[in-house]
Amino acid sequence: MRIERYFDEVAKSAIREALGVDAPAILKPTQDSKHGDYQVNGAMALGKQRKENPRDLATKIAAELVKHPAVAAADVAGPGFVNLRLDEAWIGAELAKNLDDPRDGVTPIEKAERIVVDYSSPNIAKQMHVGHLRSTILGHALVSMLRFVGHHVIGDNHVGDWGTQFGLLIAGLRKFRGGDASGLDIEGLEGIYRQASALSKDDESFANEARAELAKLQSGDAQSHALWQQFVDITRAELDKIYARMGVTFEEWLGESFYDPMLPRVIETVTAANIAREDQGALCIFFHEWAETTGTPAPGRLAKQKEPFIVRKKDGAFLYSTTDIATVMHRHEVLHASRAIYVVDARQALHFEQLFAVAARLGFTMRLEHVGFGTVLDENGKPIKTRDGKAITLASLLDEAEKRALDKLAEMDVELSEEERVRVAKAVGVGAVKYADLRQNRLSDYQFDFDKLIEFRGNSGPYMQYAAARVGSIFRKGGIDEAGFRVPSIALEAPEEKVLARTLLRFADVVHAAAESCQPHLLTDHLYALSRDFSTFIEACQVLKSEGATRDSRLALCALTGRQLRRGLVLLGIEPVERM
Numbered sequence: 001m002r003i004e005r006y007f008d009e010v011a012k013s014a015i016r017e018a019l020g021v022d023a024p025a026i027l028k029p030t031q032d033s034k035h036g037d038y039q040v041n042g043a044m045a046l047g048k049q050r051k052e053n054p055r056d057l058a059t060k061i062a063a064e065l066v067k068h069p070a071v072a073a074a075d076v077a078g079p080g081f082v083n084l085r086l087d088e089a090w091i092g093a094e095l096a097k098n099l100d101d102p103r104d105g106v107t108p109i110e111k112a113e114r115i116v117v118d119y120s121s122p123n124i125a126k127q128m129h130v131g132h133l134r135s136t137i138l139g140h141a142l143v144s145m146l147r148f149v150g151h152h153v154i155g156d157n158h159v160g161d162w163g164t165q166f167g168l169l170i171a172g173l174r175k176f177r178g179g180d181a182s183g184l185d186i187e188g189l190e191g192i193y194r195q196a197s198a199l200s201k202d203d204e205s206f207a208n209e210a211r212a213e214l215a216k217l218q219s220g221d222a223q224s225h226a227l228w229q230q231f232v233d234i235t236r237a238e239l240d241k242i243y244a245r246m247g248v249t250f251e252e253w254l255g256e257s258f259y260d261p262m263l264p265r266v267i268e269t270v271t272a273a274n275i276a277r278e279d280q281g282a283l284c285i286f287f288h289e290w291a292e293t294t295g296t297p298a299p300g301r302l303a304k305q306k307e308p309f310i311v312r313k314k315d316g317a318f319l320y321s322t323t324d325i326a327t328v329m330h331r332h333e334v335l336h337a338s339r340a341i342y343v344v345d346a347r348q349a350l351h352f353e354q355l356f357a358v359a360a361r362l363g364f365t366m367r368l369e370h371v372g373f374g375t376v377l378d379e380n381g382k383p384i385k386t387r388d389g390k391a392i393t394l395a396s397l398l399d400e401a402e403k404r405a406l407d408k409l410a411e412m413d414v415e416l417s418e419e420e421r422v423r424v425a426k427a428v429g430v431g432a433v434k435y436a437d438l439r440q441n442r443l444s445d446y447q448f449d450f451d452k453l454i455e456f457r458g459n460s461g462p463y464m465q466y467a468a469a470r471v472g473s474i475f476r477k478g479g480i481d482e483a484g485f486r487v488p489s490i491a492l493e494a495p496e497e498k499v500l501a502r503t504l505l506r507f508a509d510v511v512h513a514a515a516e517s518c519q520p521h522l523l524t525d526h527l528y529a530l531s532r533d534f535s536t537f538i539e540a541c542q543v544l545k546s547e548g549a550t551r552d553s554r555l556a557l558c559a560l561t562g563r564q565l566r567r568g569l570v571l572l573g574i575e576p577v578e579r580m
């Protein structure tokens with residue numbers, strides 16, 4: 001159950017009973033648990049509105065509130081707040097229900113939407129680098145969280161498979177390899193691209209060749225298309241390997257090329273809507289002209305934006321923007337999505353602002369969101385690179401993380417066979433990389449620190465995996481079936497039990513909030529708090545050595561902690577491990 005929403009309702013009905021009005025309860029968790037669990041602030045606004053003393057209103061509300069079986073105390077404080085303390089027996093009974101709930105208490109959303117999540121989206125003929133790491137990890141977590149709360153989610157890998165790089169690649173392949181792509185791998189492709197791109201800067205005739213190759217490809221020439229297909233296949237094989245390592249899958253792989261047939265229609269549509277005009281041969285959308293040409297200015301900073309959103313270049317070529325207008329059309333008309341989430345580097349913020357403004361102007365009522373993220377920095381605060389100055393590939397990053405996890409596990413002398421150790425190291429290594437990313441507020445840049453990454457302490461992936469495994473080992477030691485463990489209610493007596501229970505109670509609220517706001521760090525924050533409260537509890541309270549109802553209650557708290565940790569990890573795309 002979503003506890004905070006539940007008590008918001010409870011407080012609202014208390015206001016209705018006490019004062020005969022429907023008014024917002026304005027319920028918030030208290031800052032200091034000394035004062036109770038929640039604060040109801042609604043009386044303040046009501047007092048102003050009704051020109052009555054808020055303290056008097058609060059007194060009446062509190063008298064109603066305390067009648068509720070879930071409320072142990074309701075006290076008026078300050079100029080007119082009501083502090084609520086939850087009833088321990090009610091909490092215990094509520095939590096006990098979750099032991100029997102395959103959704104761990106996370107009730108599904110009332111209004112499910114069809115949501116496209118556009119994520120990962122690397123470019124063909126290039127290796128994925130750390131930049132794509134964040135999109136892949138974040139997007140994957142968002143897909144599982146949104147799906148778990150009940151939405152219909154379509155994960156879409158919008159690969160860059162149709163841009164200017166193909167002119168250079170095909171021209172380069174002809175020039176340097178006589179047009180032969182056999183035996184090429186992703187590094188070979190990157191090499192050709194680099195060489196071709198360099199050559200095109202000094203050699204005007206080669207640059208023209210590349211442009212001609214691009215035009216040929218885009219006009220449907222069979223031979224160029226076959227070469228392009230080879231590039232796509234080579235890259236795809238490499239991408240599939242990485243995604244398998246990361247446990248990432250997509251429902252769709254609608255790359256840029258998919259939208260090519262729709263591009264003429266994009267041009268017609270923007271022209272008909274009177275928002276595009278020619279400028280030096282290119283077809284441009286000038287946002288600062290909207291007020292004049294359409295009667296309504298462009299939204300926000302775009303109203304003054306003089307740089308155009310170009311949808312067709314003077315040589316007739318279409319662009320990233322043209323394709324993206326087509327993505328909106330397709331997602332709306334064919335995929336019937338009511339919402340689309342673009343998980344892309346924050347440096348593309350302006351592009352998406354422009355795209356969304358155009359989409360709205362064209363009458364697409366879909367909710368469009370750019371879920372941006374910051375840059376991954378090295379220990380000196382510079383965008384992370386390899387020693388020889390190249391962008392770090394995702395593959396090498398995962399290799400390093402796994403290696404370090406393996407070393408760490410060897411140090412720790414856990415009872416694992418060699419084979420298990422390798423498997424656990426993979427889960428821990430990849431999990432550490434993912435968690436380190438997800439625990440950040442996504443918009444901030446963050447420093448990547450290998451030494452902290454594989455730390456088995458603090459707010460890290462390995463620590464959450466370890467805490468979950470610890471729960472498992474308690475049940476194993478006691479010879480008790482963890483998955484089948486049920487109790488009718490949980491008695492909360494020790495202060496550490498009460499604290500842990502309250503953290504457990506927040507799970508549904510947290511999962512919904514993290515999914516809705518596209519902020520997985522809200523979930524990692526919860527897991528971190530949970531692991532700490534669990535640790536404190538375990539140190540203060542005997543579990544297996546206690547007896548009777550106390551033992552059952554404590555085991556129930558352990559089981560619930562284990563479930564939330566594992567469920568949380570899975571929602572973040574991280575594999576829990578049984579032992580470590």
Ligand code: ARG
Nearest residue numbers: 118121122123158159160344
């Ligand atoms: N391929 C692009 C890049 O690597 C990201 C594409 C994001 N998705 C989109 N619909 N524009 O920067």
